[in-house]
Amino acid sequence: MTQAEIKLCSLLLQEHFGEIVEKIGVHLIRTGSQPLRVIAHDTGTSLDQVKKALCVLIQHNLVIYQVHKRGVVEYEAQCSRVLRMLRYPRYIYTAKTLYSDTGELIVEELLLNGKMTMSAVVKKVADRLTETMEDGKTMDYAEVSNTFMRLADTHFVQRCPWVPATENSDPGPLPPAPILVISEKDMYLVPKLSLIGKGKRRRSSDEDATGEPKAKRTKHSTDNKEPIPDDGIYWQANLDRFHQHFRDQAIVSAVANRMDQTSSEIVRTMLRMSEITTPSAAPFTQPLSSNEIFRSLPVGYNISKQVLDQYLTLLADDPLEFVGKSGDSGGGMYVINLHKALGSLATATLESVVQERFGSRCARIFRLVLQKKHLEQKQVEDLAMIPAKEAKDMLYKMLSGNFISLQEIPKTPDHAPSRTFYLYTVNILSAARMLLHRCYKSIANLIERRQFETKENKRLLEKSQRVEAIIASMQATGAEEAQLQEIEEMITAPERQQLETLKRNVNKLDASEIQVDETIFLLESYIESTMKRQ
Amino acid sequence: MAGNKGRGRAAYTFNIEAVGFSRGEKLPDVVLKPPPMFPDTHYKPVPLKAGEGEDYMLALKQELRETMKRMPYYIERPEEKQDIERYSKRYMKAYKEEWIPDWRRLPREMMPRKKCKKAGPKSEKAKDTSKGVSLTNTADVLKKIEELEKRGDGEKSDEENEEKEGGKEKSKEGDEEDDDDAVEQEEYDEEEQEEENDYINSYFEDGDDFGAESDDNMDEATY
Numbered sequence: 001m002t003q004a005e006i007k008l009c010s011l012l013l014q015e016h017f018g019e020i021v022e023k024i025g026v027h028l029i030r031t032g033s034q035p036l037r038v039i040a041h042d043t044g045t046s047l048d049q050v051k052k053a054l055c056v057l058i059q060h061n062l063v064i065y066q067v068h069k070r071g072v073v074e075y076e077a078q079c080s081r082v083l084r085m086l087r088y089p090r091y092i093y094t095a096k097t098l099y100s101d102t103g104e105l106i107v108e109e110l111l112l113n114g115k116m117t118m119s120a121v122v123k124k125v126a127d128r129l130t131e132t133m134e135d136g137k138t139m140d141y142a143e144v145s146n147t148f149m150r151l152a153d154t155h156f157v158q159r160c161p162w163v164p165a166t167e168n169s170d171p172g173p174l175p176p177a178p179i180l181v182i183s184e185k186d187m188y189l190v191p192k193l194s195l196i197g198k199g200k201r202r203r204s205s206d207e208d209a210t211g212e213p214k215a216k217r218t219k220h221s222t223d224n225k226e227p228i229p230d231d232g233i234y235w236q237a238n239l240d241r242f243h244q245h246f247r248d249q250a251i252v253s254a255v256a257n258r259m260d261q262t263s264s265e266i267v268r269t270m271l272r273m274s275e276i277t278t279p280s281a282a283p284f285t286q287p288l289s290s291n292e293i294f295r296s297l298p299v300g301y302n303i304s305k306q307v308l309d310q311y312l313t314l315l316a317d318d319p320l321e322f323v324g325k326s327g328d329s330g331g332g333m334y335v336i337n338l339h340k341a342l343g344s345l346a347t348a349t350l351e352s353v354v355q356e357r358f359g360s361r362c363a364r365i366f367r368l369v370l371q372k373k374h375l376e377q378k379q380v381e382d383l384a385m386i387p388a389k390e391a392k393d394m395l396y397k398m399l400s401g402n403f404i405s406l407q408e409i410p411k412t413p414d415h416a417p418s419r420t421f422y423l424y425t426v427n428i429l430s431a432a433r434m435l436l437h438r439c440y441k442s443i444a445n446l447i448e449r450r451q452f453e454t455k456e457n458k459r460l461l462e463k464s465q466r467v468e469a470i471i472a473s474m475q476a477t478g479a480e481e482a483q484l485q486e487i488e489e490m491i492t493a494p495e496r497q498q499l500e501t502l503k504r505n506v507n508k509l510d511a512s513e514i515q516v517d518e519t520i521f522l523l524e525s526y527i528e529s530t531m532k533r534q
Numbered sequence: 535m536a537g538n539k540g541r542g543r544a545a546y547t548f549n550i551e552a553v554g555f556s557r558g559e560k561l562p563d564v565v566l567k568p569p570p571m572f573p574d575t576h577y578k579p580v581p582l583k584a585g586e587g588e589d590y591m592l593a594l595k596q597e598l599r600e601t602m603k604r605m606p607y608y609i610e611r612p613e614e615k616q617d618i619e620r621y622s623k624r625y626m627k628a629y630k631e632e633w634i635p636d637w638r639r640l641p642r643e644m645m646p647r648k649k650c651k652k653a654g655p656k657s658e659k660a661k662d663t664s665k666g667v668s669l670t671n672t673a674d675v676l677k678k679i680e681e682l683e684k685r686g687d688g689e690k691s692d693e694e695n696e697e698k699e700g701g702k703e704k705s706k707e708g709d710e711e712d713d714d715d716a717v718e719q720e721e722y723d724e725e726e727q728e729e730e731n732d733y734i735n736s737y738f739e740d741g742d743d744f745g746a747e748s749d750d751n752m753d754e755a756t757y
Contacts, residue, residue: 016602018609036643049609051644055635056607065641073641089594093587112598112605163638178639232638356577511582511592 001029001079004440009082011447016085017056020045024053028063028077035072060114061236084239086443086517091242095156102147105129107156107237115160115234118148118191126198138198149190155241158187160234191233244280247525251341254348255315255322262303263311267323269296270336281532283339289330305331320344339529346432346526349519353435354403361386362394366403366426374407374423395424402434429530436523443516450509457502464499467491606633 001009009029014022027043028034034042040050054075057063062082065075088111096104105125110116122144129139151157161180248271256264273296274285294308303311312334315323321340327333347370355363365384369375375383381391398404409421454461467490474484491499582588602608637645 015599017607019611020609021607048646049612051646052609055640055644056609058640059607059635067641073643088598089591092594092598093591096590108598112601114607178641180639232636234636234639356580359577507592508582510595511588514588514591514595515583 002437002440004437004444005079005083006030008440008444008447009079011444012082012085015447017053020049021053021056024050025057025062025077025082028075029079029082033066033074033076035074039075083440083520086513087521089514090246090517091237091239094242094245095151098156099147099151102129102144103151106144106148106151110157110235110237115236117231117234118145121235122148123197130198141197152188152190152235155188155238157235158238159189160236162232162234240280243521243525244275246521247338247342248275250345250522251322251336251338254341254345258318258320259314262301263315265298265301266293266308266311267315267336269293269298270323270334272296274336281529283529283533284324284335284337287326287333287335290332290334291330293334339533342522342526342529343428345522347428349522350403350426350428350431350435354398357401358394358397361390362398365391365394366398369404369424370426374425376421376423380424399424403431405430429527432523432526436520436527439516439520439523443513443520446509446513446516450506453502453505453509457498460495460498461502463495464491604630606631 006026006029010022010026013025017025023043023045024039027039031042036047036050036054039054040047043050045053054063057077058065058075061078063075063077065073067073091111092104092108095107099106102125105128106121109121109124122141125144126139126141129144130137133139148157159182161182163178163180248268251271252264252268255267270285270288270293273288273292278285290305290309290312293312294305297303297308309332312323312325312332316325316334321337322344324335324337325332326335351363351367351370354366361384365380365386368380368384372379372383377392377395380395381388384391386394395404399406403426404424405427407423407425408415409423410416411419411421467487471484471487474487635644
């Protein structure tokens with residue numbers, strides 16, 4: 001793992017789980033798989049703390065364990081999974097767009113808790129939804145269960161591997177760690193539960209008859225020993241499926257930008273039809289005939305068959321090659337070239353970065369070299385129609401930024417520089433890797449800056465929170481307008497302005513993090529797809 | 535060697551035309567220091583995307599950050615003991631839900647084990663013998679001390695031997711326990727540690743931290 005990735009993982013773990021988990025997590029990422037005692041010894045933390053931290057990390061699928069010979073259990077951290085924590089808001093928002101509030105809360109609970117049983121998820125989500133509904137209305141468990149089943153059917157949530165039940169209770173020595181297995185067909189099997197009930201509204205303490213404080217009451221609720229019907233069957237969010245969805249979204253919006261709305265709808269239909277038939281890592285979808293596509297178009301679209309055929313031909317002839325024609329049966333068989341589409345998206349990202357960083361003339365040279373693959377210095381000047389000095393300058397700027405590389409072609413076996421061709425070329429894979437590395441660094445910088453800003457103004461933030469709490473409690477007990485005014489004036493005008501600035505800055509930094517993560521997604525998908533093909 | 539055209543005259547080993555400089559042109563200065571830490575940006579960055587989706591994700595992100603801090607998975611840094619323990623601190627502690635992982639899915643060594651002098655070994659038999667040994671051990675030691683007081687230092691070596699044997703047995707149990715990673719949490723058997731008086735050992739050690747752990751029972755009114 002590169003230093004930038006490790007730094008980013010460290011910041012993410014610290015923000016979400018605290019310093020102890022961060023120390024253990026980063027140590028595991030750095031050193032690879034290690035047994036328990038070595039971790040405790042190397043990090044200098046007590047065994048108890050290490051165990052707690054590892055339990056948390058395993059629960060959230062960030063660390064896996066393996067039994068080695070002689071019964072030693074070794075723990076390994078998954079660095080890429082830690083980086084996914086940046087994308088949680090995007091996953092939750094996607095669930096909201098597809099399955100509305102219920103789906104959103106289900107995915108949120110699963111992501112926050114790592115793994116949960118279905119009954120626990122349904123109960124929690126029903127409670128949360130009931131809170132937001134009007135007085136007197138409650139959320140039924142059945143509705144939440146339905147949404148959960150739909151999520152499982154479309155593969156957005158999946159079962160976690162579990163311990164296979166042994167038939168005989170063998171009295172022999174237990175293995176040091178359970179071996180977890182899962183079979184493909186069981187992964188999305190929803191257990192038959194009859195969850196009956198409604199969400200409970202959390203009552204405020206003065207309505208509660210016994211007047212017990214919250215602490216004791218919660219302890220009671222966890223103590224009730226109802227047998228959980230689906231004990232041991234845990235569910236987790238299926239991040240790969242979400243990634244597939246994001247990739248489809250990116251392709252559809254790219255087609256919409258390049259051509260028009262109708263073609264993007266056609267591409268969306270094709271992708272929807274191939275969701276289940278095509279594995280996510282395939283370079284292109286299964287061939288679809290034009291007749292099938294015509295039948296599966298959304299109901300609102302009434303375009304005739306000929307128009308559809310014309311659109312498909314246009315798409316297939318496009319130089320970007322998103323759609324390809326693979327045969328003529330059934331009115332023409334068309335595929336979507338997923339790998340090429342990801343490549344085009346990554347290339348477009350690179351071009352855009354060059355343009356924003358170095359200017360539009362540099363971008364012109366970059367696109368030229370991309371198109372012609374290999375060019376000499378002289379040819380670049382001539383083809384781009386840019387004066388020699390400037391072209392030279394721009395090429396060297398891009399070269400030092402590692403967007404462009406030099407390819408040497410020797411004329412003689414002794415590689416004498418005077419008798420060697422030097423050609424400029426763009427190696428998309430390595431440029432994508434370089435940009436990805438830069439993105440990780442950017443996000444780490446953004447997070448650090450945000451933490452710095454928050455720390456600088458900590459005193460002010462605390463003060464404003466206290467004032468808000470006072471105002472809220474006074475409003476609840478019914479205070480006059482004048483009193484509220486007085487309390488609000490506790491925060492002076494310049495302080496208010498400072499708070500405004502702080503809020504604006506933190507929002508900007510947060511929004512930047514989310515958008516850099518989108519670029520990271522595109523680049524990572526492209527790199528992954530390329531590596532799988534090799 | 536041959537090919538030295540003009541002594542002392544600079545000659546490039548490669549074709550300077552290829553790199554783009556014409557002959558005799560002034561070459562750019564050699565860079566003697568690393569590039570600046572914050573270089574000038576001639577082109578300002580593009581404004582961020584704004585829209586309903588982006589706003590919603592932003593709010594979600596900030597909420598998630600706050601929520602994560604309140605979850606039981608967020609392990610706080612262990613606080614150092616302060617010189618003066620403030621009374622109010624005990625009552626202002628934010629309540630956090632306790633989380634118990636599913637032990638069936640985790641390696642056995644993850645279960646927290648209370649470190650106790652007399653560890654619970656694997657089989658029943660060993661437990662009996664150990665109990666027997668421990669009881670006889672303490673009774674023995676007391677007896678020995680009484681005898682010593684009567685007899686004097688001559689018998690000290692015997693006592694030391696007995697203690698050593700007792701110690702060896704204890705350490706053997708300890709090794710067994712470490713090797714096998716016994717799953718059962720040993721019950722702290724108070725009767726094993728009894729010192730022939732009426733007081734329970736865990737009741738009042740030094741008078742510190744009494745009742746600090748049993749916070750959730752403190753809400754009942756004390757009369």
